[in-house]
Amino acid sequence: MNEHTNFYSIPRYLDQGNIIMGFPSDEVIPALVVFGVFLLANYMMTGMVIGTAIAVTLRTLKQGKGDNFLSLIVFWYCPSSLSKSVFKHTPAPCDKYWLN
Numbered sequence: 001m002n003e004h005t006n007f008y009s010i011p012r013y014l015d016q017g018n019i020i021m022g023f024p025s026d027e028v029i030p031a032l033v034v035f036g037v038f039l040l041a042n043y044m045m046t047g048m049v050i051g052t053a054i055a056v057t058l059r060t061l062k063q064g065k066g067d068n069f070l071s072l073i074v075f076w077y078c079p080s081s082l083s084k085s086v087f088k089h090t091p092a093p094c095d096k097y098w099l100n
Contacts, residue, residue, distance in 0.1 A: 026070045031055040
């Protein structure tokens with residue numbers, strides 16, 4: 001009767017990315033960095049406004065494009081030297097065209 005007890009249970013949140021304070025980490029981290037820099041310069045309100053604007057802009061850019069959209073943009077459009085240091089297990093974007 002209990003056939004379902006032998007099945008594995010996969011939670012729904014398994015495919016979500018990293019979450020910080022309830023928001024995706026690739027939206028929160030740049031906003032917190034900008035806020036931290038302005039906080040150290042004693043411009044807390046300015047940093048809060050600019051950090052919020054950055055988070056809202058990133059959220060708008062990512063809307064409907066998936067969780068890895070920003071990392072893919074960084075991979076394709078950053079210089080090859082930076083791309084090789086961040087993405088160690090993938091070829092540089094200029095070399096990727098030759099793989100097909």
